[in-house]
Amino acid sequence: MTLQAANRLTVAETQLIEAFTSQIGGLPGDGDVLVARDRLFDELKRAGLPTRRVEAWHYTDLKALMRGFPVLDLSATATAVEPVVGGATVLSLVQGRADLGPMPDGVQATAYRDSLTDGTAAGRLFARDGDDTIGRLNGSFVRDGIELRIEDGASIEAPIELQSVHASGPVHVRFPTRFGRDSRAVVIERHLSNGAGAALVTSVADLRIDDGAEITWIILQTEGPDDTHLGQIKVEPGARAQFRLFVVNAGGKLVRQEVHLRTAGDSDFKLRAVNLLGGETHTDVTMTLGHDVPNTTSTEIVRSVVFDRARGVFQGMIRVAPDAQKTDARMACNTLLMSDDGEFSVKPELEIFADDVQCAHGATVTDIDHNHLYYLMARGIPEKKARGLLINAFVAEVVEELEDEALVEALEGIITDWLDHHG
Secondary structure, eight states, rough: OOHHHHHHOOHHHHHHHHHHHGGGGSSOHHHHHHHHHHHHHHHHHHHHOTTTTTTTTOOOOHHHHHHOOOOTTTTTOOOOOOOOOOTEEEEEETTTTTEEEOOOOEEEEEEHHHHHHHSGGGGGGGSSTTTHHHHHHHHHHHHHHEEEEOOOOOOOSOOOEEEEESEEEEEEEEEEEEEEEEEEEEEEEEEEEESSSOEEEEEEEEEOOOTTTTEEEEEEEEOTTTOEEEEEEEEEOOOEEEEEEEEEEEOSSEEEEEEEEETTTTEEEEEEEEEOOOOOOOOOOOOOOOEEESEEEEEEEEEEEEEEEEEEEEEEEEOOEEETTTTTEEEEEEEEOOOOTTTEEEEEEEEOSSOEEEEEEEEEOOOOHHHHHHHHHTTTTHHHHHHHHHHHHHHHHHHTSSHHHEEEEEEEHHHHHEEEEEH
16 A cells, blocks of 8 residues: 555544454454455445445445444443344344354254354355455455255244344354255344443355245344444345245434345245434445346335434445346335434436336335324324324334334334334
């Protein structure tokens, strides 16, 4: 790096370079993993943190928003918490280190640090494209995670909760997961803080879904008020696979959650997202979806509520390849803007190169319906409670698509608690 380039470094970029230099000797991995880490970090250092000039990051200028890189504190401690749903199998990452217990039949789980140590992870440590800041950052620093395998034909009754809990500092985790042919499972990827210090969390989930599997994956993000959360999920579904992804963002100071998926023959993909934004938070959900083969369907519904001076972003790109005839793809983003100082930016995109398709997208930004508010207040409900009921109904409609009643109640409880605190 030239001196001229070094003079343009932000505080966060400078601290990032210092952190890699000081930590690389203690990160798990054999020679191949070390080479992969060096390559990823060199790419990251050359590009720098992305700015508005990078199209994929246009609404989330990470160079300006990321003010610092927290110092690694190996003495920081966190405590695992009760699962979202009673009876769930909990696989914990406490301060970024895996703690695994007994598995139900049909499920195998190992610590990702084992794959780093023996070098088998080296082939998976790469950036997906030139704008993959999250992949590069995570691959450079990742210490642990959970590798999950669901066997062919297995039907897992209780949810599996991948619980990443931290107190402070940097935490970098991965979740490589393979769902076997015709398997059935619900997985909750849960990120939360129970400490007072600021944290930087990066998380990458690599999902391979074999033919005929029916999978529900829930990302529940309730980080601390000063935390930065950079998440990415990459999905490869097989033929006839059904994949439902639910994202709930109800925490964090600076959040970006990426979703990257390509369809396979006769597969179906559903994305449902709820963003609860208050204070001066910045939350970005960015999706790229490739319909590459015929006879595939997808629907994406994003519901967001914005209070105070919070800012939200949804970027959704759907590409339909020339051979992807009979594609049915629909995307909608609906936002309740509860403050004159809040913002929400929406960028839905369709690139269609096939002629026998049904594709649509739409976006709305509005306040709550004052006729509905008047109706409730006329029946003796105080204004604040009436507003809460209407907002809750707006976002709960998405969560209610889950078929597990206990899970629906748990997520609705988290949403209600957040609205009670911010509304």
